[in-house]
Amino acid sequence: QAGTAAQAARNRNAAWAALRAERAPLLDGQPTAAHRSHFNDRRLAAQQAQQQAATALAAAQAELAATEARAAETARATRETAEAQGVAEARLAAALEAAGMTGTDLAALIALPPGTAESLRAELRGLDDAVTAARSALEARKTDLQEIEEQGLPAEDPEALAARLATLEAETERRAQEIGRLSAELARDAATRAALADLAAETEAARAELEVWEAVNKAIGARSGDRFARIAQAITLDVLVDHANRHLADLNPRYRLRRAADLSLQVEDRDMGDSPRATRSLSGGERFLVSLALALALSQMGGKGTFAGTLFIDEGFGALDAGSLDLAIDALETLQSQGRQVGVISHVEAMQARIATRIAVRKEGGGRSSLRVEGPGV
Structure with a gap:
């Protein structure tokens, strides 16, 4: 059995080798798995190309539909334009016929420069005015003539009438020249307006700037400067009150200043x-405390943000009651504790008792006085 099995194995190996030799020329000797993957990739690529082609076909069909719609809209607009053109041509022909003109006359008018029409209109207006004035003068002269004829022959002699006639003729000539001059000025004015048309934007800008300055003038302008001065004074007073309230908060917190x-x-x-x-x-x-706070605020504003190092107070204590005097002295001592030198000129005994270092002034008679420093350690 072992020999039979070994022979069967050899036969099978021989058959397998024969099959491999027969398989070798097929598929370039490559395994079927590689060819299967290759054909599967090509199949997937073909499916993707088919989908892209279908998408492109749908887009092309949509574009075709849109193009056909635009073509239909263009055809409709062309028909409407042709109809409008026909109507316009009919209206133009009717207008030309009513004006007694031809197409050649219209073309000649269109070929004129832009300013010519306006100058011709101005000239026509001047001529119409001159004709109206001449007709009015003629009617006036006819009226005068009729009145004179009704009154009989004039009392003046022929020489005087001839002189008056010469004067009237000279006046008529002068007025005719004046009419010509005014017509020329009107023509120049029309030309100037056309030349200055480009300045409209600059005029609008200047007008806007003028409105701004007018608003400023309305808010703070005055011939004497009082309005602006009061605004500046109000701002300065607000700053002074703010500084004074800071000092008043230390001197007497009960009160606070405000501008009315x-x-x-x-x-x-x-x-x-x-x-x-x-x-x-x-x-x-x-x-006194409020005035002191205002004085300190003024010294701070005048000293560009710095406090006055030395402060002298001349009198003002004689009218204070005992409580108010204590408040004033406490405030001055608070200022001294903050590093300021405070000098007080007073005749109040209670004030002198509270001041340790003093300069006493004593009269000696004969207009002479003596000074003496009093206080601890003197």
């Missing part, structure tokens, strides 16, 4: 719900 109408000042009382008050309603000490 006509460049006046009011005081807002924060303890009374920010109700406005007139500055004259403040007490002496409160008014």
Whole structure:
């Protein structure tokens, strides 16, 4: 059995070798899987090309339909244009017949320069005016003649009438020359208007700029400059009030300044719900603190943002009550604690008692006085 099986195996190997030898010339010796893949790729490419061709065919059919629609629309527009042309030609022929003109006359008029028609119209208007004036003068002369004939022969002698006639003829000649001059000026004006047509855009731009300046003049313009001055003063007063309120917040936070109408000042009382008050309603000490805040604000505005290093106050304390005097002295001491030198000129004893270092001025008689520095360590 083993020998039989071995012989069968050899026979099968021999048959397989014979089949391979027979298969070798087919498909260039390549395996069938490669040829199958190649033919499958070609089949897929053919299907894709067929789809692209179908898409191109659909697009071409749509384009054909659109082209046919446009052609139909063009044909319709051509027919309508031909009909409109026929109507226009009929109207033109009727207008020419009514005006007593021919096509040649119309062509000659069209060939004229653009300004010729306007100049001819101006000349015709001048001639019409001259004819109207001449007819009016003629009617007036006829009326005068009729009145004279009804009155009989004139009382003047022939020499006087001849002189008057010469004067009238000279006046007539002068008026004729004036009419000619005015006609020439009208023609020049028409030519000038045509030449200045290109300046319309510049005129519109100038008019727009004029409107801007007129708006500015309406807002702040005045012959005396008062309106603009009041606007500048109001802005400056707003800045001054803002600076003063910053100082007033340190001196007496109860009050706050604000600008009222006509460049006046009011005081807002924060303890009374920010109700406005007139500055004259403040007490002496409160008014002193408000004035001090305004003075500091003025010194800051005048010094380009810097504070005055030294401050002198001359009197103003004699009318203060004890509470207001304490407020004023506390405010001055606050300024001194901020690095400012504060000098006070006063005769109030309570004020002198609160100031440690003083310069006392004493009278010696005979118009002479002496100075003496008083204070701790002196």
